[in-house]
Ligand SMILES: Nc1ncnc2c1ncn2[C@@H]1O[C@H](COP(=O)(O)OP(=O)(O)OP(=O)(O)O)[C@@H](O)[C@H]1O
């Protein structure tokens with residue numbers, strides 16, 4: 001029997017199920033990889049105290065990683081919400097010690113509902129300690145701006161320049177997501193030499209909660225299966241676009257993407273891939 005490839009997510013628990021660890025594990029299952037998790041923090045707002053982020057201890061984080069590594073092993077790893085400088089430093093150490101080939105760093109900072117998912121004094125550690133260990137980083141526009149001293153990114157040309165400049169931080173690939181621009185949903189991949197655009201039609205919906213987590217989890221899943229980075233991005237974008245297309249909500253809140261949609265409806269979006277300069 002052939003076993004599925006192994007992927008671990010080191011991220012926050014999003015109690016509502018649309019983002020974070022929950023989105024990652026749903027994505028892993030849909031793409032037939034064996035999912036594991038290290039929970040760095042639990043996110044859920046207390047009705048009385050209003051406290052929203054409940055960080056886990058360094059000991060708990062190390063324990064989860066150690067267990068997954070010993071019991072299973074890992075072909076790919078992705079990070080999401082890490083919250084503090086201390087956690088980033090510990091996670092960087094764990095990645096360095098391990099010999100995992102594919103490392104996807106999603107530099108999660110602020111959620112779509114404005115939850116603060118990374119402390120401001122942690123951005124330097126993200127840049128200096130974690131990003132240099134990445135196969136690929138996947139910032140959205142606000143995250144790219146934080147990493148680039150708040151420079152505006154308002155069109156595809158500025159998106160391309162952001163990818164080129166972020167490459168200096170030391171990851172092998174940079175993927176800047178243009179989901180928040182107007183017009184088609186264009187993301188830019190840069191590998192130090194080539195710029196590649198991945199374009200999907202814009203879907204008219206507000207229910208995109210966790211789209212970024214789903215995308216980076218799908219990239220990690222495809223990398224774990226041995227797919228090249230460029231193909232992994234293309235197939236992951238297909239997966240997330242289809243999930244956004246079937247996004248829904250149970251309440252008046254912004255709702256989740258539908259992780260099962262590609263399997264259920266079999267209507268994967270075709271992505272336009274264009275090499276450019
Ligand atoms: N309305 C949309 N239609 C089609 N594609 C979209 C839409 N919104 C975002 N995308 C695409 O979805 C992917 C995830 O991008 P997004 O910018 O939403 O991530 P994010 O902001 O990190 O998400 P989150 O913080 O909710 O996890 C990208 O490929 C982006 O281009």
Ligand SMILES: Cc1ncc(CO)c(N)n1
Pocket residue numbers: 011012013014019020021043080081108110111112115117209210211212213
């Ligand atoms: C826990 C968590 N991680 C990541 C995101 C980003 O969407 C979120 N909203 N919540």
